[in-house]
Amino acid sequence: MKSDQPPAFSQEPLTHDNKEVESLDSEDALKITHNLLDRRSQTLLRVQQDIKAKLKHKYQHISEGIEHHGNQSLFKDIYTELYITEGGSGGLNNEHEVRQVEMASKKQTTQETPIKCNDIFKPLPGQDKPIRTVLTKGIAGIGKTVSVQKVILDWAEGKANQDVHFMFALPFRDLNLKKDQYSLMQLLSHYFSELKEIDSIEDGETKTVFIFDGLDECRLPLDFKNNEQCCDVTKPTSVDVLLTNLIKGNLLPSALLWITSRPAAANQIPPECVDQVTEVRGFNDPQKEEYFRRKITDQNLAKEIIKHMKTSRSLHIMCHMPVFCWISATVLEMMLKEAEKDEVPKTLTKMYSHFMLIQIILKNKKYNKATETNPKELSQSDKVMILKLAKLAFQQLQKGNLIFYEEDLRECGLDVTEASVYSALCTEIFKEESGLYQDKVYSFAHLSIQEFLAAVHALESCLDKKENVFSPTSDDEEKESIQLSDLHRRAVDQALKSENGHLDLFLRFLLGLSLESNQNLLRGLLTQTGSTTQSNKKTVERTVRYISDKIEEESSPERIINLFHCLNELGANSLVEDMQTSLRSGTLSEIKLEPDQCSALVYLLLMSEEVLEEFHLRTYNTSMEGYQRLLPVVKTCKRAL
Template sequence: MVEKDCCNSCLTAIRVLRASLVDELEGRIDSLLEILVSREVFTRDDREEVLCQLGPRARVRQVLDILECKGEEAAQTFLSVSSQQETQTHSERGGEDQSQFKEYDKLKQKHRDVLRRRSESMLFYNTRHGEKILFSEHYVNLLLVDGHQALEVKRHEILTFGQNRLSFQQKSVVHRKIAPAELFSCKNGSRPVKKVLVTGVAGIGKTILVQKMLFDFGGNRDNLGFDFIIHMTFRDLNLIDKPTNLRELVLRKNRHLAKELDNILANDDKLLIILDGFDEFRHYRSCDVDVFVSEPDEDAEVVEVFGSLMQGELLPNASVMLTSRPAAINHIPVGCIDRFVLIAGFSLTEVQDFFLRYFQDRAVAGRMFAVVSENELMLTLCYIPAFCYIVCCILKESEDLCGESPKTMTDIYVQYLVALLRSHTQARAETLLQQQKAPAVQQLSDVVLRLGRLAFQKLMEHQTLFYSSDPDVAALEGCSLVSTFLDKTVAQEPGCVEEVYSFAHLTVQEFFAAVYCAVTDHPFPDALQHSDTSPGEGSNYGHLDLFNRFLSGILSERNAHLLSRQVGLHCHEEKVDSYRQKIIRQLTMLCENGAHILNHLHCLFEQQDSSLALAVQPKTLRVNVSDEALSQMDYNTIKYFLNLTRGKISELDLTGTGVSYEALRDMQPLLLRCESLWLGENNLSMDAVQVIADVLQESESITYLGLGWTDIGDNELLALANAIRMKPKLQQLWMEGNRVTQRGLLSLMDLTPDPLNKVVAIWNDLTDTESQCTKESITVNFTDDNTWEGWGAWVFRRCEVSSNEKLVMVLHKVCNISVHCLEAQWAKTFYRKLAQLITSRIECCTEDDMRKKLKRFESVLNL
């Protein structure tokens, strides 16, 4: 308020400003009234009359009414007093704000100190009690890259990154390496990055990356620009089984923030919330919520609070980083994600750095690394940090590698188990052996069995957390070995404190579960029993793929013998025979119908028994490993099987596998045996195309070649055409969705219709005029029912044997192109059969999120 408003009459000014005066004075009317009484402008009776009014605004109005009767001088005093009071109030508020700012700033540093203290130690799987391993001395840089793998389930995620790692290093233009401090930086002037999803396979270092960010933030080395970072794990969130709110979630482990939490949440643009381990969230399939909360104090189910936070309904300006294994990210509402980041693990340099930090002696580290370098499997696994640690543990704890280097993943885990048991029980075992040898071995096997039972039961229930009240956990009480393999945390709830256990890593749980299944009379899980008959819900579902690989490896002769000798556990002979017959039966069936086969090939590889592969005698040999980002281990597994087979390979499907020039060159002898070779949806370089051209020039078998969506142009097509002229065996060439122009097609003119009776070149760089000038055997649009009827049959066959996740991916593609051919008879038949398949999948689908996706396509196709 300004006194010059008085102008000619203060009373007139009060009348004009009445409404604004009510708003301005309602917060300080009582103190203003006392000043007016002390200045003798108001009497005590006036004060009582004012105080009788209900509410501050009514009191202001009463003061203004009384002033009307007091005259001009009283009005002038009132305006002067109220103006002085307003100035003083602003000054006092400024002091309070300054003081509050200092408290906020002080708390920022205190929080950094707390996070630094919490993150300064690194926890390895078998860290002994009281052992402190400094994070700063053992952290090894991880390779982070922009982009993400497709959002379908990556069923074999434990090893599906090796080839990607090579690709990332070789194609840095496509995948730019980024530092943790750059995660929330805007890219090329695009919209602000608020929600970041960090994915990576099991053991790749997601939690270590989080610890790195907290450690750097605590030491003021982060450069992220946030005032506060709140860290929560989904393991902790799983402990909450009643409605809660964001404020309670933050304060569970950050009580020191209580006084300033309102200010912290109000400045949400300076807040980063890190949520680690989405794949371990027990509600991860239900996150696409339609019930939201918008206030930090508003109670709701945990999944609703999480969904509201991710979709910007709660703290819309806050930044959120989410980590997850690929198997779960299909359930994240991806529309809210601003940046997808993939952790690609270690480079060769980082592997060597890890060895040096682990062994703490340059000579020893160099010698151990040399041992690993001679074993392709072990070296490949070392690009995954968790496996790198396990390999180092084996080398350190074992006097030797049991006479033979490990050949499979199960070999490594069995030796890991034996090494840790030997290390942590040696003193106690020696004491028991002196007393009575048999009971010592029996006790060791009994403990492993009890751990295995716990792992198996919880794996079947999709659980990674086990409570002390659980009978299977209680059975382990008093066992000194439990801390070697299980992590223990304490869950504190109002009026309740309970210990919660988990295996140090999910892969360790899967391994122990497989040991239990192999050495007891417990039947194989239903999902494995029926995996050859239920593609939608069976083996392709992915939950038990890694368990199945471990089970196969444990039931192999060499690992069964090692477990028997070292741990006293014996595999059931009937179970060994039954499992071997199952592998033969399933591989034969999958080779004949062209279903996805990769995990079954891994199970065969884990056995390391050539007689099994030789027993697989399909009528036609078809190997479909499409839509997987293949690692070097995957290629080794495929080659292992195909090198043990004889004769022609009816079909090899490498669609969407990220196949590289190096991989094609390595597999060239096998490609020469293929009749149909599908390489679509891979970015093929000229070098890669040259390998294909060499195959065309040498092969006596190849008649069908698929190169759709491989980014080839005229030059690449010219190289292929020259090869076909040298050995005119190829009959069909599918190259839809590329960069081929009329010039490229002209190089094929003398090759059509003989030997090439069909060339499919739709969606290439051709004008309408050029499209009309092509030969009948060259298809450039949807006009030929016979062509597309066969195409539809091929796609439908793939859909029938695909998992639900893969089916949804295919549906996105075929529904996008259906607009060109909805009136064709083949299309009507194709989409009718597709709708029937979707309906049958919906009927047996157990996941709500997947059912929703399938029902959307069902409604589209039934229009």
Template sequence: MGDFFTTGQALDPETAQFAENQRGAGSTTGIAQDRSVVNQPQLTHFSAETVIINTYGQGPDRTDNTNSSSPQNKANIKRCQAELKSYIQNSTKKLYQGTKDYGSFTPLKEIYTELYITKGGSREVNNEHEVIQLECRRNLFEEKKIQLNDILNAFSNEDDPPKRVLTTGIAGIGKSVAVQKFLLDWASGEANQTTQFIFPFKFRDLNLIKDERWSLMTLIVNYFEEVKDFSDSDYCNSSVLFIFDGLDESKLPLDFENNEMCRSVTKTTTVDVLLTNLISGKLLHKASIWITGRPAAAAKIPPECIDRVTEVRGFNDEQKQQYFQRNVCNNDTAQKILDHLMSKPLRSLYMMCHIPVFCWITATALENLLDKTDKDELPKTVTEMYTHFLVIQTKLNNQKDYQEVETDKDVIMKLGKLAFEQLQKSNIIFYKKDLESCKIQAAVYSGVCTQIIRKEYGVLYKQEVYSFIHLSVQEFLAALYVLETFLNCGENLLSSQTRVKVASETGEVFLLLLLHMQAVNTALASDGLWDLFLRFLLGLSQDSNQKLLQKVFGFKERHPQSNKATINFIHEKIRRLSNTDKTINLFQCLNELGDQSLLEQVQKYLRSGDVGKILPAHWSALAFLLLISNEDVDVFDLKKYNRSEEVLERLLPVLKASRVALLSDCNLTDRCCKMLVWSLTLAFSCSFALNELDLSFNCLKDKGVNLLYPWLGNPKCRLVILSLNHSRMTAVGCGSLTIALSGSSAIKELSLSFNSLMDEGAIRISDLLRNPQCRLKILSLNDSRMTAVGCGSLTIALSGSSALKELSLSFNYLMDEGAIRISDLLRNPQCRLKILSGSSALKELDLSNNRLMDEGAILLSDWLRKTQCKLKIL
């Protein structure tokens, strides 16, 4: 989807005439020996009084260049801009869904559904499949939304717009379509008109010329001949944006550390050197850069080269509804599709509709099935949906140009072989030689191929570049190929001993179990690459999907079989698995196999209140159930389930997806801190946002608090409230905690009461409060064994510019000296404290010259009535 700049577009007559009238103003062009286009300026009436040659450093900004402000040059720039806008508008106005050869295309502005884009996406590699991450993400759309056309603009709290922006998002989430819409709005004059020129490139296109040498000027002109009359100074003096789409598809090394420096737009070098210098700001340092890619590829760009990271989150619930209403033939059918997706208890299909491409696959399959299929027979699992999608895509293509002996089944198996081989190499793009290695002739590329594989042409040399319409389609076909190869030939492509003999029906069942076991183990050992493949492989083993494949494509018929042995094997894996995140995909696999026994058991125990019978596998089932259902998991309270570390470990995926984690008084030790840090650090790469954590009344000790340090000290940690009351912490753990919070911590409320912090701990906290980056507003230090010494340190810290507004010091040994220190603090005009809960031993309090008002007087009266109050002088 979103293919732009694959073929040249003719200029409209008006623009062409304007270009012809303006051509030649101010300069002529020639071709250098290195094929580069160069300006040959015509200098007239030139008088050089002073010439300054700067040969060191970056040099001055060239905004005062006389030539750039001349009427002739302004006209030339205006003409080039008009031609470029016309070209981009023509190239982006249509959105292709499916493939360009046989897919449907619609005016982008009519069909475009707004995407949910947020600030601060992931730059870290995650060991889960992207789809699994999406299914486990519950607090998706509560962060501040960014409008697409504001992605390169300054926010309200920023003085300057970012120069270099990285936008991440999983495969099929809509990054390329977002780029296409951004370009169309600019070219149509609807947005970002302060940007004079936008030059969009695709990494998959740049791969084709990675071994050639170019200057930046010649590279741009070869892609966009509309600016062939540009001089090098025009690039420097114009507002320019470069867009590089599809970082995850890049075959360039992007060697930022070792590449040579390139400062000139006319210097000839490799494409890799040009890109690293552009992105790092050495080449055309005034230009803006926008890069898009999947999260795993973000690490290719050094963090210091990026000013802003954003994330395309896909569709929220409202946008899903808009999509189906705009893309389905009528609103009644669209509503039926939505009703079907939302009616399923696990709602896994509906959750996958966060991905726009999956919405299209779903709409394609269900729109064709609703009028022909009984409601109970509509697809209920992801595998069933993709199987019907494959059938419908094949039927849509009436003209078959296969070789005489070739059937749909033959072509699908060839596509599956291609999909499997490329998946093994982690390739999502491939070339003519890859097709031919699977006996798919590019010259007769047609039939079902055109429905499943997208073909594009390199801009410069028209070389074919291929990809499946979505990564999940590639994974589905790969799984189909592996399964059918086993069923037809007895060959296990996942095993080193690939050839096996199927002697009987019983033997076939046993060997199919071996294939399933091999696939499960492969997925568990990988970093998520094989997770969805596994789900498809098991789902395709179901008799219902096998019968459909036999009926439509003529796949080999087999006896109805039970997958009970495979189900039992997965149950055992779930029971033994320590990596709780991996269990989520295994439960999805059970769903594909039609098994909900673990889920039903845990629901039965929860309804009866007999949680004592819940086994470890059941707790994992509960985690899956909470994540995939419509249950609210915003607040995770472990006490609702079972107060133990073993249960917490099984429910960590739920905690990761929550805003508030209540773990107080749950028999936790320092071991839980290690688990939490591991899990919550992984959550950084999924943009999860735990805001509140309560670990009070647990035996964490200093060791446990020290283990929290890496997570609390990470600038991506967005925790606001932290409670560690009665956690058996001393000044040692307190010191580690204050160091972690002394950076860019977001924590505003900290509770450390009922710990033996002593004066040393109070002094450590005082150092934190003096830190100008400290955001603490509420601090509780009740019963911390603090004396007047520690109290004095705190009052000195609060006499400065501390933001603290509420302080609790009850049940400490402050005595009269401490009370006097507090009184002095309250007299200080810089003190921002609004609420003070002090020691019960306080005997004298001076609140003179304060604006207490009636409300303050009432609060004082209430306090004076308390029996614990020992105040004698007020």
């Protein structure tokens, strides 16, 4: 798709019903036709330059967290190349996205050909067929939208893809709001008013790229089977019909389409409509370090942060997600500067707890409300707002929603004007984006932040109202008897029932927040129970026993691995520690491994930095069930026997 040539608009004859031209002799008619062509080419060129200028202005900054509260950097200063590969068939993945990150951390060290985002329409070696539609998969926060921004900005600045005449980015979260009927030209003109100067984009006359970002946020039916056929860019119809016809190739068949999606939603596009599937894998290990060096201006501090992230394997793996690098950089830059090195977080729960507190401190400084003697003590208004956000996070997580509209907020009993205060209260935790006509679209800065706040709501409901969010009761006597360990058991059960693991990370956070040290960290937010250290310890012990029992019973390797992560958050991974000792001593082959020990071994091998060159199943003496549990390692090693 690359070309160093300046855009040259087609000089094909115009179809023109001008009687004045027809009545002239052929030479004069030719002159007028050429003049018309020149004027149209000049108009197209001017419109193109105006659109490029508009896009350059819009995309030259990168917003980590939220757009309109000043937390912006120049894109070129902070952009770090992402790891993108051919993504296979686009099938459904039933693992939690963080689990997919863990698997990807292994795959990145194998022999795969990376694809630069500016080359996604370029056929791969051995591909002869031209590529019209590319579907790019990637989990939330892995860098799909940043890749889109990079391609658009490079085109607008004249650095790449200069054979493309027009590039139109149409996010699904905006398209959801378009309820009226539009022609394709009318819809595009809403985004790019410059297009009103031309009647239509003729297929074949201009090379056009459409970018549809965030298929997972699409609330349109996308009824490919039953939608009417539409081939006319000037014919008004529903946005859903326009999209399905554009993707099928009925509308502008020579236009190029780039669709991005989280993996769980990728199958909404029929496979026959997709020519190439790619996958954004986030940062590989060198790219993680490059990000921190670019993000943190003090290079000694950047080195210290990189060193710390490497001490916790679970945190280092999470850094495949650019958004997690940003969260970690935000927390560690402040904590290491303030010499709070004893408190530097080594678990996910601690990292996210500090992140939320830091955002509240920054908000209070920004609005000159930092009057508390201890900046980490939340004011009553902060507490009320955060708990409302937490309730919204839990309700929407249960429904599987990452983005919310005004009607979603009303359904949750939230006032829309009150919701707009949230983005000012916690500018990095909750963001409010303006779509067309200033319609409001709400979302948390990242799915993991939503999962963290959902866990806060579940815990606070138990501590304050004696409610179990998974089995609510109105009986006062029953409420009085509800214990934190009851909530833990119900949450574990619900997470294990989930087919796609959508509660896996929520469960990690919920259990991590149950530790006394983490509750003390959020003492201004969570209701203090007055329970003793001894009773808190008993609650943790009961939960650890329950999880250990489930590890023995459960059959899904994915859910079992998450249970080990949960034990890690609780600081109680004795089974894994025992396996690590046996692994180091080389005595594993001498003992018969129980199925739960096999799962602990899998957890260890998947969390290690090295990729296994070979994995010999028969090295281990275990039952058929034990061998079944060892299979996840087979997926990540280079050679299995």
